Amino acid sequence: xxxxxxxxxxxxxxxxxxxxxxxxxxxxxxxxxxxxxxxxxxxxxxxxxxxxxxxxxxxxxxxxxxxxxxxxxxxxxxxxxxxxxxxxxxxxxxxxxxxxxxxxxxxxxxxxxxxxxxxxxxxxxxxxxxxxxxxxxxxxxxxxxxxxxxxxxxxxxxxxxxxxxxxxxxxxxxxxxxxxxxxxxxxxxxxxxxxxxxxxxxxxxxxxxx
Numbered sequence: 257x258x259x260x261x262x263x264x265x266x267x268x269x270x271x272x273x274x275x276x277x278x279x280x281x282x283x284x285x286x287x288x289x290x291x292x293x294x295x296x297x298x299x300x301x302x303x304x305x306x307x308x309x310x311x312x313x314x315x316x317x318x319x320x321x322x323x324x325x326x327x328x329x330x331x332x333x334x335x336x337x338x339x340x341x342x343x344x345x346x347x348x349x350x351x352x353x354x355x356x357x358x359x360x361x362x363x364x365x366x367x368x369x370x371x372x373x374x375x376x377x378x379x380x381x382x383x384x385x386x387x388x389x390x391x392x393x394x395x396x397x398x399x400x401x402x403x404x405x406x407x408x409x410x411x412x413x414x415x416x417x418x419x420x421x422x423x424x425x426x427x428x429x430x431x432x433x434x435x436x437x438x439x440x441x442x443x444x445x446x447x448x449x450x451x452x453x454x455x456x457x458x459x460x461x462x463x464x465x466x
Contacts (some may be wrong), residue, residue: 265300293316297313318344322341324340350394357386364379385406431463446463
């Protein structure tokens, strides 16, 4: 029942005031703890009377830190694989990334790769924009990446000229289209099989490679 004495007890020593939501749910804030590890969690009312003891446990873990993201931009249609590096990542079913702008946000599942790297797939966006990217390991506490992710218009290649050349190589090939990232020429590549080649010229509508 609702009571001003409703508390959450973490282990045997730490007590946090709880907020009554319904007859089946309360919320409370975990206290600071110097040691890592798992403790029992009880909800009590009027002091020592335990009102919820379902053998629940809470784990105190090292706070995770994020410091790098690559790439830092992707198409507004989404589906860009974004790598996020830092430390303190743990493999849980609550590991996720949140892409946020103003009051709008999208949460997507993250893939655990190591304690220092995770990845997630960017969701679609309504328009070009810069958004904040945050990471959570528990679905509750989010840590922001210290740089923004930019949504850009999807590049489209419409033609390639010529379509054949000698096996010795050396043929200049022009790819024509729209939104071909002239402002980011240093990151544009032409891929021939498994070989990635830096272009010799890039505009918004044309890319030249040899």
